[in-house]
Amino acid sequence: MPVDARNQALQYISLAESQIGHGQFQDALTSLNRAGELAHKAQAADILSIVYGTLGNVYQFAGRYDDALKNCIIALKIQEELAKRDPFFNVWVATTLNNLGAQLIHIFEEHEIRESKKENPGAFLKALDEIYSSKRNDEIIKLLKGNDAVIKNYSPLMHSNISGNKLDNLRFEEIKDRCRGVVIK
Numbered sequence: 001m002p003v004d005a006r007n008q009a010l011q012y013i014s015l016a017e018s019q020i021g022h023g024q025f026q027d028a029l030t031s032l033n034r035a036g037e038l039a040h041k042a043q044a045a046d047i048l049s050i051v052y053g054t055l056g057n058v059y060q061f062a063g064r065y066d067d068a069l070k071n072c073i074i075a076l077k078i079q080e081e082l083a084k085r086d087p088f089f090n091v092w093v094a095t096t097l098n099n100l101g102a103q104l105i106h107i108f109e110e111h112e113i114r115e116s117k118k119e120n121p122g123a124f125l126k127a128l129d130e131i132y133s134s135k136r137n138d139e140i141i142k143l144l145k146g147n148d149a150v151i152k153n154y155s156p157l158m159h160s161n162i163s164g165n166k167l168d169n170l171r172f173e174e175i176k177d178r179c180r181g182v183v184i185k
Helices: 003-021 025-041 044-063 065-085 088-105 112-113 123-134 139-148 146-153 156-163 172-178
Strands: 106-109 181-184
Touching: 003 044, 003 106, 025 044, 025 123, 044 065, 044 088, 065 088, 065 156, 106 112, 112 123, 123 139, 123 181, 139 146, 139 172, 146 156
Parallel strands: 106 181
Antiparallel strands: none
């Protein structure tokens, strides 16, 4: 029975990947949840780590960054345990760490921002430049609050990290961490 459950889990992962490719994220989540149930039943930790990693990617595409991070961390913990028994899984650990980095740091491509159909791309690029070059708490908070709408429009991840009272009582370095990003020119 565990072999059948393992194979079925792999089939659901394959289905989910196809659904992701077609933008059917809700269907992919359903398929991945079923794959997770089957992988758990088969006691297939390697398959379960794939499920959690893929769930992390789907949640990231959907803008659900907290869920994305949570699932990638679960995948990473499973993979670290697997790597203790078989060094092959160190490659999986490295890939998941790379995915985590992508979820924690927003990478912006200047030409994509400039060519986008969204409002005022120049204002967003200017805001990023000023935020990244700021040197004081009061300065960065003023920049973030003054550019709230443009940040929300171009970077839901950054906006979710700075909105509301999330900046209150934070040190300058902590505020900068919440705005972390890279602009590729």
